[in-house]
Amino acid sequence: GVLERSREQLLRQTCEAVLLGVLHPRTAISLVLQVLSDAGSLLSCCLNAACMALLDAGLPLAALFCGVTCALQPDGTILLDPTARQEQEARAILTFAIASRERKVLMATTKGSCSVEEMQQCLAAAQSAASTIFQFYRDSVHRRYSKC
Amino acid sequence: LSICFRTVEPLEYYRRFLKENCRPDGRELGEFRTTTVNIGKCLCSITTADGSALVKLGNTTVICGVKAELAAPAVDSANKGYIVPNVELPSLCAERFRSGPPGEEAQAASQFIADVIENSQMIVKEDLCIANGKLAWVLYCDIICLDYDGNLLDASVFALLAALKNVQLPLVTINEETGLSEVNLKQKNPLIIRKHPVATSFAIFDDTLLIVDPTAEEEDLATGTVTIVTDEEGRLCSVHKPGGSPLTGAKLQDCITRAITRHKEVKKLIDKVIKSITPK
Numbered sequence: 001g002v003l004e005r006s007r008e009q010l011l012r013q014t015c016e017a018v019l020l021g022v023l024h025p026r027t028a029i030s031l032v033l034q035v036l037s038d039a040g041s042l043l044s045c046c047l048n049a050a051c052m053a054l055l056d057a058g059l060p061l062a063a064l065f066c067g068v069t070c071a072l073q074p075d076g077t078i079l080l081d082p083t084a085r086q087e088q089e090a091r092a093i094l095t096f097a098i099a100s101r102e103r104k105v106l107m108a109t110t111k112g113s114c115s116v117e118e119m120q121q122c123l124a125a126a127q128s129a130a131s132t133i134f135q136f137y138r139d140s141v142h143r144r145y146s147k148c
Numbered sequence: 149l150s151i152c153f154r155t156v157e158p159l160e161y162y163r164r165f166l167k168e169n170c171r172p173d174g175r176e177l178g179e180f181r182t183t184t185v186n187i188g189k190c191l192c193s194i195t196t197a198d199g200s201a202l203v204k205l206g207n208t209t210v211i212c213g214v215k216a217e218l219a220a221p222a223v224d225s226a227n228k229g230y231i232v233p234n235v236e237l238p239s240l241c242a243e244r245f246r247s248g249p250p251g252e253e254a255q256a257a258s259q260f261i262a263d264v265i266e267n268s269q270m271i272v273k274e275d276l277c278i279a280n281g282k283l284a285w286v287l288y289c290d291i292i293c294l295d296y297d298g299n300l301l302d303a304s305v306f307a308l309l310a311a312l313k314n315v316q317l318p319l320v321t322i323n324e325e326t327g328l329s330e331v332n333l334k335q336k337n338p339l340i341i342r343k344h345p346v347a348t349s350f351a352i353f354d355d356t357l358l359i360v361d362p363t364a365e366e367e368d369l370a371t372g373t374v375t376i377v378t379d380e381e382g383r384l385c386s387v388h389k390p391g392g393s394p395l396t397g398a399k400l401q402d403c404i405t406r407a408i409t410r411h412k413e414v415k416k417l418i419d420k421v422i423k424s425i426t427p428k
Binding site: 119 | 252253255256258259260262263266267268269371372374379382383384385386387388389390391392393394395396397400401404
């Protein structure tokens with residue numbers, strides 16, 4: 001449906017921004033994501049899966065990216081990586097794709113409305129949380145290659 | 149000679165203008181194209197729709213028609229009506245669109261408009277309910293692009309807002325004895341629009357420069373796009389950055405500031421047009 005099409009556009013353009021496609025002319029790189037279970041923060045999970053798959057494929061990337069979802073609760077507190085229940089109760093959900101270089105914003109999408117200050121706070125929280133995810137990438141790749 | 153250069157090296161051609169802080173059509177980097185809007189049955193030619201509006205942003209022309217129909221509400225939300233937006237990019241608006249099932253751009257735009265309506269709460273679905281669990285309004289909002297010259301999302305959101313402001317819903321009562329609905333076409337009430345969201349789109353060039361209201365040519369040369377939707381209280385209804393060049397938080401903040409200024413200009417324009425068509 002239209003929701004899947006919209007998510008595909010977000011993922012495709014995020015991947016295209018980091019992939020050095022110039023090094024692979026006349027090539028189609030196809031990324032297939034199958035949702036096994038959805039317990040909240042689905043889009044950022046897809047982003048992380050996409051980045052790790054591109055890493056595993058050995059494709060040349062200009063930067064790594066990770067997905068972070070922030071939920072703004074009715075009382076104003078910011079919750080990172082919300083569950084499905086927390087997402088339903090939140091008054092706004094913001095998903096960012098943060099690049100590994102200088103923690104710049106590659107992709108942003110919001111659900112619900114928030115003030116400008118709240119968005120900046122969520123962005124700052126997402127940028128600091130990105131470091132944890134990039135460390136996870138490092139550990140996973142290290143684990144994979146230390147076995148062989 | 150400049151036409152040959154423009155065809156052969158479009159990006160270099162553009163960079164020369166951007167260095168002087170302007171664009172080939174004479175606009176500055178933060179300047180919008182001339183915006184015109186026609187609302188209602190007299191000016192905008194859809195006589196069969198309950199509300200309609202035609203918006204022109206430079207050459208980009210978008211028409212929105214709103215049809216109201218009756219339906220039974222869903223079981224889990226018995227007091228809510230429905231709003232169904234649909235964006236169409238027919239093959240007549242640009243060469244790149246072929247006839248057939250809607251392409252990715254049209255579907256993504258439809259989802260974007262649905263999100264804007266939901267996020268901004270411009271129409272509260274409870275307002276569309278007539279009888280709890282029995283009858284509710286369905287608003288079919290069809291947004292059709294007649295001429296695509298970039299910045300589809302801004303024009304679509306504007307056309308939708310203008311068309312919804314123009315919608316007059318007839319009074320519907322349910323007859324107690326027969327249980328059937330009676331539509332009174334003589335008594336019409338306007339829709340309650342709670343918020344007025346306005347979209348502002350930017351194109352990112354060479355990872356650093358941000359230009360407002362890109363044309364189709366600029367969109368093709370750009371390395372990314374950002375669309376910010378704000379409402380009249382300065383709240384963010386949507387930050388839509390589908391991939392593209394990475395931006396710092398500060399650059400995003402600049403976009404938001406420009407979007408808030410744009411909101412005021414658009415709101416003034418809509419109010420002026422509505423006032424001019426309302427019979428005294």
